[in-house]
Structure formats: C-alpha cells, structure tokens
Amino acid sequence: MINQPNPTAPTTPPQMQMGDIVVALEAVYLASARGAFRPDEFTVIGSSYERLYAFCVASGIIKPVVNNANTTPSTTNMGAQGNKNA
Numbered sequence: 001m002i003n004q005p006n007p008t009a010p011t012t013p014p015q016m017q018m019g020d021i022v023v024a025l026e027a028v029y030l031a032s033a034r035g036a037f038r039p040d041e042f043t044v045i046g047s048s049y050e051r052l053y054a055f056c057v058a059s060g061i062i063k064p065v066v067n068n069a070n071t072t073p074s075t076t077n078m079g080a081q082g083n084k085n086a
Helices: 018-033 041-060
Strands: none
Touching: 018 041
C-alpha cells in the first residue's frame, strides 16, 4: 500500500504563486548557463523558456531585462527587478 492516498486526509489543491513561475525561469536560465542541457534538448527547453518568459512579461510579473551584449531577454536580476512577489 505504498503511495496510496489516505481517504480520511483532507485534500488541498496544490498552491502556486507567480513567484514560483519566476523561480522556475531563473532555474532554467541558470541550468542552461551551467551546461545542464544536452544540445538535442536546447530547442524544447529554449522554446518553453521563451513562452514562460513572454507570459511573465505580458502579465506584469516581471519587467523585461535586456542583456547589453546581444540585446536578448535575460532573467538576470529578475528577483531584484521584476518579481513583484519578492
């Protein structure tokens, strides 16, 4: 009976806040910068990151941060600059 739900335990839906989304973005950014992904994973990881980043910017969770070296969006300092829940 491993991993069976307890029928008497109250069921509470999982809670997620906007700050959790920002943490996920930062984790993907840091992992990619540290070489955690294989080349064949770049497309999927990158497109997922871009969609999540665009959602965060469009919903006002974060402000777009532009990397001066190549003018691409970056999550650097996202917690300090754009995370409203920090």
